[in-house]
Amino acid sequence: MTKLLVFGHQSPDTDTITSAIVYSHLKQSIGEEAEAVRLGEINQETQYALDYFEVEAPRLLEDMKADHQDVVLVDHNEFQQSAVNIKELTIHGVIDHHRVSNFETEGPLYMRIEPVGCTATVLYTIYKEHQVEIPQHIAGLMLSAIISDTLLLKSPTCTERDIEVANQLAKIADVDINTYGFEMLKKGASIDGMSAADIVGNDAKSFELNGHTVRIAQINTVDPVEILALKDDLLQNIDERIERDNYDLYMLVITNILDNDSIVLTKGLTDKVDAAFDVKVEDSEALLKDVVSRKKQIVPPLTNAFNA
Ligand SMILES: [Mn+2]
Known part of the structure; x- marks a missing residue:
């Protein structure tokens, strides 16, 4: 079986990091081999979410170069936002919520792009389709991604579907969206220690x-x-x-x-x-x-x- 490397865009945000972890979990849950990796440093907001739900950060790819041929892109599709050697890799899937631009592949692939506020919202639907149960820590990471991408459900990118999914996830994660969300965003908004x-x-x-x-x-x-x-x-x-x-x-x-x-x-x-x-x-x-x-x-x- 082909092992898949799953990663989001460069300068990773919370949706990109958590979506790589979450989609790898989903793949593993249905018996496929997948590993979450990242193309850059974890920001403070994402670190807060990872610490809160006690999840390890994905492995960092050196030089932003995927060290494996078979990949899935989450939370992006534009090549200039991806691994520097993306054109040499085999893209097996894309799970995203951005516009499609500057994207082409040699072979067929699984593409799942929906006009919602966050990749996690798309992933939630895929869990339901596969009837895979969402564990608490995974729900917490997905909720963190929605809070981050939609600025606590207030951004104009936030859809009804994002709100519905966020409420479901908050129940599983056992957190209050506003209390947890404000703490997380505040952490991400701190410039302490930044040059x-x-x-x-x-x-x-x-x-x-x-x-x-x-x-x-x-x-x-x-x-x-x-x-x-x-x-x-x-x-x-x-x-x-x-x-x-x-x-x-x-x-x-x-x-x-x-x-x-x-x-x-x-x-x-x-x-x-x-x-x-x-x-x-x-x-x-x-x-x-x-x-x-x-x-x-x-x-x-x-x-x-x-x-x-
Ligand atoms: Mn996103």
Whole structure:
């Protein structure tokens, strides 16, 4: 039997890490061989969830290179967000909730992509289809992923289905969604021990928009002032990344999870930011009112601005 390596995107978030663990558990439960791995460091929010439910972090792949031929992608499908050698690997499956872009395979595969707020919501449905019981720690990890991706069920990406699944999972995990969720998000929003480089690279993803490479990082906070105090260092680090990796535009999105607005620090083709969000970037900074979701509220208008 083929052993499958299961992993999510680079700069892993809670959904990516837990979905790799959860899908491997599901595969093993139906008699298949699977191992969860990761392409980057575990963030503080994810670590809180892993510690709370007493689960080990997946093994780190060195150089973000999958050391095994047969893989399943969770929580992403775009090749530039995946293992660096993804084009040489055999992709057996994709479980995701993002747009499909820059994706092709040589052989047939299992693809399961639904327009919901979180990969965990899709995974829950697959557990039900296989009639596999969800153990408490797995339910806890899936719930953590939903809370993380939907900012405690408040993000515009959150669907009725996410809410329904989160409530089912909270029962199995035996936690109160709001109490547990707020503690977890607060942990993830802490910049204690983070350097300017850590903040600028937090949850960063690349997007190809009309021939331009756009890098968008995002960090949640309960206190944007604390992060903006580091503005000079953050902008300098953004410049270094643009220089090193040839980005056409870099956006660091600082999302206030209490009032659901974001402040963006940005360098490069910032006139595209102006056009996309009807703002004026001044001193490399702009306020994006009521914007919290990169996927739903940042990438689509930016795509339009680059295509205009
Ligand atoms: Mn996700």
